[in-house]
Amino acid sequence: MSSNYGHKVKISIFGQSHSDAIGVVIDGLPAGEEIDLEKAQRFLDRRAPGKNAYSTPRKEGDQVQVVSGLFQGRTCGAPICAMIENTNTKSKDYDQLKDLPRPGHADFTAEMKYQGFQDHRGGGHFSGRLTAPLCFAGAVCLQILERRGIAIGAHILSIHEGKDESFNPVDITKDELVQINEKAFPTIDDGVAEKMQEIIQKAREQGDSVGGVIESAAIGLPVGIGEPMFDGLESKLSSILFAIPAVKGVEFGEGFGAAELLGSENNDSFYYIDETGEIKTKTNHHGGSLGGISSGMPLVVRTAFKPTPSISKEQSTISLKEGKDASLKVVGRHDPCIVPRAVPCVEAAMAIALLDLYEENRK
Ligand SMILES: Cc1cc2nc3c(=O)[nH]c(=O)nc-3n(C[C@H](O)[C@H](O)[C@H](O)COP(=O)(O)O)c2cc1C
Ligand SMILES: C=C(O[C@@H]1CC(C(=O)O)=C[C@@H](OP(=O)(O)O)[C@H]1O)C(=O)O
Numbered sequence: 001m002s003s004n005y006g007h008k009v010k011i012s013i014f015g016q017s018h019s020d021a022i023g024v025v026i027d028g029l030p031a032g033e034e035i036d037l038e039k040a041q042r043f044l045d046r047r048a049p050g051k052n053a054y055s056t057p058r059k060e061g062d063q064v065q066v067v068s069g070l071f072q073g074r075t076c077g078a079p080i081c082a083m084i085e086n087t088n089t090k091s092k093d094y095d096q097l098k099d100l101p102r103p104g105h106a107d108f109t110a111e112m113k114y115q116g117f118q119d120h121r122g123g124g125h126f127s128g129r130l131t132a133p134l135c136f137a138g139a140v141c142l143q144i145l146e147r148r149g150i151a152i153g154a155h156i157l158s159i160h161e162g163k164d165e166s167f168n169p170v171d172i173t174k175d176e177l178v179q180i181n182e183k184a185f186p187t188i189d190d191g192v193a194e195k196m197q198e199i200i201q202k203a204r205e206q207g208d209s210v211g212g213v214i215e216s217a218a219i220g221l222p223v224g225i226g227e228p229m230f231d232g233l234e235s236k237l238s239s240i241l242f243a244i245p246a247v248k249g250v251e252f253g254e255g256f257g258a259a260e261l262l263g264s265e266n267n268d269s270f271y272y273i274d275e276t277g278e279i280k281t282k283t284n285h286h287g288g289s290l291g292g293i294s295s296g297m298p299l300v301v302r303t304a305f306k307p308t309p310s311i312s313k314e315q316s317t318i319s320l321k322e323g324k325d326a327s328l329k330v331v332g333r334h335d336p337c338i339v340p341r342a343v344p345c346v347e348a349a350m351a352i353a354l355l356d357l358y359e360e361n362r363k
Contacts, residue, residue, distance in 0.1 A: 003125070005240055007231070008359035011137045011352060017122025017129040018091050023083035024133035026069070026140060030359065031077040033144050035070060040139035046344040047135050050088075052184075054200040054340055057333045059088050062132050082136050086129070091121040093332035099321045100328045104309025106245075111320065128245045128338060131345040138348020141355040148358065152350050153177025154216035154343050155186045157302060160203070162196040162212075165189050169253065169284035172217050172298045186343055204336035209308035211246075212339040214346045218288070218299040218354060223279075225294040225357050232292015233299065236357060240349040241303050246338050249304035253287020261285070268297075299354075303346050310334040 003013045008028050015022030041064060050059030062084055069080030098120050101107035106126035110118040118124055142152060151174045157164050164187040167176075180186050185193045196212075203210045226233035238250040258266050268281035281297055288299035310330045319326040335341060 005243070005352065006356045009141065009352065009356040011134075013130055013133050013137075015086075015130065015133070016119045016124040017127035018086060018089040018094075018124075019119065021083045021085050022130060022133055023081065024137045025079050025081050026137050027079040028359070029069075029075045029080065029140070030144065031075050033075040033147070034073055035075060035140055035143055037064070037066065037070075039143065040064065040136060043139035043142070043344060043348075044132060044135050047131060047341050049129075049335075049341065054197060054204075054335070054337055056335045058090075060084075060129075060132075061087065064136050080140065082133065084132050084136070089122060090332065094121045096328070097330075099319055100317050100326055101320070102309055102328065102330055103315050103317055104306070123245075126245060128335070128341075131244060131342070131348075134244070134352075135344050135348045138344070138351045141351040142347070145351055145355055145358070149220040150218060150354065150358075151177050151220055152216065152218045152347050152354070153180050154214050154346050155180050155183075155188055156193075156196060156339055156343065157213040157215040159196040159212035159337060159339055160199050160210040162192055162199050164192050164196075164215075167215060167217050167298070167300060169217075169287065169298055169300045170280075170282070172219050172300075174219065177217065177219065181347075185340060200337040200340075203307075207312035208336075209311050209334075210337045211248075211305045211307040212337065214303045214305070214339060214343055216301045216303065216346045216350055218350055221288065221294040221296070221299055221354065223294055223296040225354070225361050226289065226292045227357070227360060228292060231357070231360070233289040233294060233353075233357065234292055236353045237301060237350060240353045241301070241346065244303075244342060244345050244349060246305045246308070246342075247303055248306045249302075251302045252289055253300055254285040255287070255302060258285060299350075301346075301350065303342075305338050305342055308335050308338055 005011050010027045012025045044062050048062040049056045065083045067081040069078050097107050187193045234252050241250045266285045268283045268286050284297045288297045314329050317328045
């Protein structure tokens with residue numbers, strides 16, 4: 001299975017949703033970086049399941065145990081290995097799914113690819129649970145990036161028909177990102193958070209689920225981060241963002257909207273800031289990336305999540321054993337909406353990709 005990412009800073013994620021533990025090995029971090037593990041744990045807590053009405057009821061402490069790679073609180077050049085125990089599995093819920101693959105989940109494709117040898121319990125290695133170690137790796141990378149003046153934050157831009165305001169792409173401040181990261185249900189407009197939660201609640205009551213979009217931003221990136229072609233900012237970021245289960249779209253800056261604009265509308269005019277001589281753009285349709293290389297403007301990304309596939313409404317599927325059409329009612333503990341818990345996952349994915357590219361730039 002391909003669960004590795006990165007050139008300079010490499011991560012390898014292991015485990016399954018119902019195996020003894022899940023975790024991550026992080027290699028290639030610069031040595032001597034102080035890592036605050038309590039701060040990293042607080043970051044993971046933002047993602048942890050079982051904490052509120054819009055989450056799966058599966059309760060996991062998601063306590064990270066760092067096995068190696070830190071010495072006297074700092075990175076020491078050796079790979080960091082971090083493990084998180086799975087303590088609250090209910091594998092029985094998955095018995096019927098070996099025969100009746102869930103529409104929208106990876107049961108069918110995993111069964112075909114691994115000829116039935118896959119660990120199907122809890123979605124196995126395909127589970128959203130594997131974003132817990134991703135968040136730990138991201139939390140470590142975030143602390144290193146912060147020391148280099150780079151900040152990352154994200155908010156829920158939409159859930160089904162509930163919509164938040166967008167970031168102002170030419171003017172995103174560190175304070176704004178810190179403030180939004182502290183919110184339990186991160187929206188810019190606090191008024192819309194309640195409406196979004198009602199939408200999720202209604203879907204859950206109807207045995208259904210909803211999706212949505214997370215908007216994220218990185219600021220403080222110097223000009224010149226990102227390599228041509230396959231290692232450009234957009235290429236690297238989208239490949240890690242698409243590794244988050246349920247992600248179905250990633251756009252940068254104006255994104256798909258740019259296709260509807262004229263060149264004269266979409267181009268971002270350059271100008272000098274008189275006092276500092278810095279070069280900026282008046283607008284930011286390019287979203288901080290030109291030629292896959294950071295322009296010095298805020299990097300703005302939108303990531304679309306599909307509705308959670310496991311829903312309790314009756315659905316049509318097939319019986320693999322009987323070789324005929326069948327119906328399925330999924331039982332078990334599922335997120336009625338993935339988006340709120342995925343906010344730190346998006347921030348983590350961005351941090352890993354950006355630190356990898358940053359270190360590549362240092363050569
Ligand atoms: C944080 C997080 C939580 C998730 N929770 C669930 C869940 O409770 N039930 C479910 O069916 N899918 C859940 N998913 C999504 C599935 O894991 C995902 O749809 C599945 O692995 C198929 O992958 P794909 O949607 O990327 O094709 C979650 C994803 C994430 C990122
Ligand atoms: C446990 C987590 O989320 C799980 C993600 C998930 C899936 O199919 O992605 C399915 C559910 O697993 P289970 O049926 O074992 O409860 C969620 O609870 C987590 O995110 O930590």
